[in-house]
Amino acid sequence: MEIEDVEEKEELEQIETGEKREKEGKKSEIILYDPIKKRIDGREADELRSFKIYANVLKKANGSAYVEWGRNKILSAVYGPREVIPKHLSDPYKAIVRVRYMMAPFSSIEGRNRPGPNRRSIEISKVIKDVFENVIVTSKFPNTAIDVFIEVLEGHGSTRCVGINAASVALAVSGIPMEDIPVAVSVGKVDGKIIVDLIKEEDNYGQADMPIAIRPNTEEILLMQMDGKLTIEEFKNALDLAFEKAKIIQKAQIESIKSSYKYEG
């Protein structure tokens, strides 16, 4: 594990040195997949990073979860159902779901992020909201708000997927009724190879990135975004890979929910 980290750091430094990149010229010269050395962090194409999910880590929130996923460190908390402020946003037929995904100023491997929402985080918050509106039984709580917060403390690729996995657990332990526990995973393409669970460099310099969230019980897709270049064939393979790996994540989510109750007594 430690050895891998050191290697990863060296690779990162290489990539991050602007001057070096300028000399090297193009992004294509960064080798992201090598049949022998595999990916830049040593993983196989179809291998997830090692991750750990901790449920109920915050005292005040109705539900919470903390996930370490490779270098990603993401905290999620759920408040509600609670009074809607401002009031005019409330819906007399169901609870409204609000999601705030945010990257901390110190979370990026590059420079400091300007604090507060930006165009990227607003869009991500919106698509994550769609995911949870699908599974939460909102009709049970008219005129209320369910707020889901996702704070990226350290981000290193696929943060919206890891954020969804954390928020799913936070919602589950909050006791808010849900029809299913969403699972998210990213797939993509680097150097012509379909891969799962992209790190930042694979997202930045790779050929395609496709975050996906699914409803495991019905195998339906709740979130799908993609940018890059994929043929139809590659798209289908990537989607199959996402579904396959989602099962591993689902198991870990359920495990974390169960184990959070053991200690509460």
Next chain:
Amino acid sequence: MIIEELKKDTINNLIKNNQRIDGRGMYDYREIKIEKNVLTSAEGSAKVSLGNTQILVGVKVDLATPYPEKPDEGTLSVHAELLPLASPTFEIGPPSEEAIELARIIDRGIRSSECIDLKKLYIEEDKVWSVNIDIYVLDHDGNMIDASGLAAVAAIENLKIPTYEDGEVIRDKYTILQIREYPLYFTFSKISGRIICDPNQAEEIASDCRFTVCLGEDMIYAIQKGGRGSFKREEIFEMIEIGLKKRKDFLNLIKSV
């Protein structure tokens, strides 16, 4: 919007019998009209109407400094304005979620397809051209994404790149940068479990979810799913297939103007 809300039940009932509120078939698009070079002030422009939806795209090309990680490439930005005159649901103020999402979807398709050769926008060290695509929604009757995509592509098809001489930008003297690829957008809605193409505003309100794919001839450049509903894998494959079939017509249309 109350009218559209009231149409919900009608739309849902019709769809179950394979019918749509405006009489179209499930996979039919509304009439598309494309006008190119509608503005003289912009380096690229186009107006597209898709049924009653009207979109104007203006592209300005300005002097800029390149991103440090890509010193030999020009820059690209896409913004969208949902003008308050376009719909009673659009409000004055900073860009809404919807506007940001629209701009980012169009940005992703144009960027991923590399339809603009950004390397050709290099001027000299630390000087490049920036291509700024602004989407103006003039009249909103659903499916802003496909109409905006068409308008953006039509606007950058033959982009005027100004001349840079002795520290000055001369806009009257320009070269044409031709588009290298046509990234075209196809949006679907799911209503009562049925998939339809090109939803109008009433259908959007009645729908559970939305799926957009940006396609090249045999390549997917961007995807965005929206809305609280869900899609099955087979439905997604089906929508992409339909998009690929429709793309030929779109391409002919945009090239014929």
